[in-house]
Amino acid sequence: MKLVRWLVFVAAIGTTALFIVFWEFWVKKQDTTGPVITCEEEDYSVSIDATEKKLLDGVEAWDEEDGDVTDSLLIEKKEIIPDTKDFILTCVAMDSSNNVSKYERTITYEDYHSPxxxxxxxxxxxxxxxxxxxxxxxxxxxxxxxxxxxxxxxxxxxxxxxxxxxxxxxxxxxxxxxxxxxxxxxxxxxxxxxxxxxxxxxxxxxxxxxxxxxxxxxxxxxxxxxxxxxxxxxxxxxxxxxxxxxxxxxxxxxxxxxxxxxxxxxxxxxxxxxxxxxxxxxxxxxxxxxxxxxxxxxxxxxxxxxxxx
CATH class of the missing domain: 2.60.40.10 (Immunoglobulins)
Structure with missing residues (x-):
């Protein structure tokens, strides 16, 4: 009976040790943090003909592991603020671990009008x-x-x-x-x-x-x-x-x-x-x-x- 208890104790210690090793050397090393997106200008005016590159002008993305990931920036969606020429752009960036970050930028289409x-x-x-x-x-x-x-x-x-x-x-x-x-x-x-x-x-x-x-x-x-x-x-x-x-x-x-x-x-x-x-x-x-x-x-x-x- 004592032998069984001893084996159970040893197995528990071994499992705990393996978990600690797994946590320290695998989980903690996993990159779960998305890039940080920054923007130079909060108020930005462009023409309705502006390209996506122009809309993202001044927006940058930096990742702690990958460094500069500005090239990954995309515009996910564009929504108008009612009764204005202002739009909210949802910008997204992704790092090599597929972590995604989002940032909302307000732009003004100078020549926009309703249909x-x-x-x-x-x-x-x-x-x-x-x-x-x-x-x-x-x-x-x-x-x-x-x-x-x-x-x-x-x-x-x-x-x-x-x-x-x-x-x-x-x-x-x-x-x-x-x-x-x-x-x-x-x-x-x-x-x-x-x-x-x-x-x-x-x-x-x-x-x-x-x-x-x-x-x-x-x-x-x-x-x-x-x-x-x-x-x-x-x-x-x-x-x-x-x-x-x-x-x-x-x-x-x-x-x-x-x-x-x-x-x-x-x-x-x-x-x-x-x-x-x-x-x-x-x-x-x-x-x-x-x-x-x-x-x-x-x-x-x-x-x-x-x-x-």
Missing amino acids: HFQAEQPLRFVIGDEGSLLNNFKAEDCVEGDITNRIKLERTSGSSNGEGIQTYELSVTNSLGDAATLPISVEFYTDTYENRLYYPNIYLTDYIYYIKKDEKFSARNLLKEIQIGATIYEYDKDDKKFYEMEEVEKEDGEGTELKKKKKGKEIPVKDIEYKSDVDTSKKGVYTVEYSYQGENERLGTTQLIVVVE
Whole structure:
């Protein structure tokens, strides 16, 4: 019995000794500490075109065992701080023992802005054509480019079969999590032969226009043309007139083009009336309503949405 106890005692001592040896010569020598990441500048401004190398400029990583491991630095993720041009970059570095350290750096994209919407045609549609409304819009992001496929459209008032003005909200979110929304008003009308023949359609260069706060705004500069029936009047900014155009054959004989009609009708720009609530001293969403009454007494209107950023 004493022998058994003695053997058990010796085994316990041996196991303890082996554990101590293992701890001292293996575990304690294991590198379990990640690199230390430092940054020269806490506030850092760059262009949205900056490369990852540029974004990591001034960031260094040092490891107690491996020394300088700055070359291992990567950007794990990028998150926007809502309602700003500031982003939080999560930088990571790794040593040869696969220990990973993280560091958050705040940067400012000097030329960043939230996604912008575009409208392909006037916000005026035939009753029952609501289904094609979404196809009229595009979304452009200054980082990703075209993100039109992410646009959502939600009606906020009115009926899909109603005539008159109905309101909607456009929304889109880029990969950085920045969500842009825009309230819009859309006119629905009854399509008739008389409207097609006599209604003055006013066309603009843009129907959703973005402008910086405190910049000068001129509603006249967005005029493009007026169309009444098959007749098109093109706007000349220098002359401040709309000139009647006609379709003529190109000089090379390949196709046709529109040219100013000799002795054609002219429409002075002063005949276009404006109703505007645009105030570029304050950020927000505004509208301009253009109207023109032709000789046939028909009143044509179109709407411009102005976003002051």
